Amino acid sequence: MTSPHLSVVIPVRNESASIPELYRQLTATLEGWGRPYEILVIDDGSTDDSFERLAAIQAGDARVRVIRFRRNFGQTAAFAAGFAHARGALIVTSDGDLQNDPADIPALVALVEQGADIAAGWRKDRKDPLFTRRLPSMIANWLISRITGVKLHDYGCSLKVFRAEVIKPLRLYGEMHRFLPAIASELGVKIVEQVVNHRPRQYGTSKYGLGRTVRVVLDLMTVKFLLSYATRPLQIFGLLGIIMGGLGAVITGWLAYLRLFGYQSIANRPLLLFGILLVFTGVQLITLGLLAEMQVRTYHESQGKPIYVIREIRETPAQ
Numbered sequence: 001m002t003s004p005h006l007s008v009v010i011p012v013r014n015e016s017a018s019i020p021e022l023y024r025q026l027t028a029t030l031e032g033w034g035r036p037y038e039i040l041v042i043d044d045g046s047t048d049d050s051f052e053r054l055a056a057i058q059a060g061d062a063r064v065r066v067i068r069f070r071r072n073f074g075q076t077a078a079f080a081a082g083f084a085h086a087r088g089a090l091i092v093t094s095d096g097d098l099q100n101d102p103a104d105i106p107a108l109v110a111l112v113e114q115g116a117d118i119a120a121g122w123r124k125d126r127k128d129p130l131f132t133r134r135l136p137s138m139i140a141n142w143l144i145s146r147i148t149g150v151k152l153h154d155y156g157c158s159l160k161v162f163r164a165e166v167i168k169p170l171r172l173y174g175e176m177h178r179f180l181p182a183i184a185s186e187l188g189v190k191i192v193e194q195v196v197n198h199r200p201r202q203y204g205t206s207k208y209g210l211g212r213t214v215r216v217v218l219d220l221m222t223v224k225f226l227l228s229y230a231t232r233p234l235q236i237f238g239l240l241g242i243i244m245g246g247l248g249a250v251i252t253g254w255l256a257y258l259r260l261f262g263y264q265s266i267a268n269r270p271l272l273l274f275g276i277l278l279v280f281t282g283v284q285l286i287t288l289g290l291l292a293e294m295q296v297r298t299y300h301e302s303q304g305k306p307i308y309v310i311r312e313i314r315e316t317p318a319q
Contacts, residue, residue, distance in 0.1 A: 245282020
């Protein structure tokens, strides 16, 4: 079998109704593109007949590979599995609900072939409800761009193209698939953005909601820490420790001066307890920073633990 130039990675969960049309549109676009490709579909613990439909498609098309999880591990884990098993020099990510248009893939690939490392889709005319989807997304995109320093209009768009050497080394956890451009920016990559078509959902129901906002914010804090202090945690914990410890030392020193030279009682002053608390907290933060420095060295020297468990892989053996 010819080695694919392009790997299309698509997580699905309970998208049975969308799968036949998704396959038809993908193959029509990629066959017209005229280069070797593969389609990796990750069944993220579907409870409908999504896997059966995917298995039937795979049986008739050796370019399709199906990875089935034992249970639902989440979209980030599904993308991680797809990246690990992709064989193409370029990797495309997309949703399986037909809202992303496969016809946009060649234009994004062209941007990467012209020198970019990541080509990200921008759903400029997004077909989603304003208050429950678009408005929270606009706020999140502004916040992510501001905190990470990687300015994109649409972090939530799954339609992206990556160079394999950029995306494969990354380790993903939580909801971090949406932060891939920001995480990859640590490698010094070139990121470009392209307006893509966005279509209303035709089948099923959305897996996204306002409840994911809190998880996204928490993961954003993790990403910011990884980008800025992952290899030097003492600089953040130590800085906080010095500030708090120094403030505590000033407070307790001033109270000691009042007691020794002003002959004032300080035993019943809440400020005394607050100053002592700041001193102890500062010492603890500096100690935490030193421990984190040792943990970082252990982390970078150890093997990464998989965040998914695969039940089976359906693919045609290479000839």
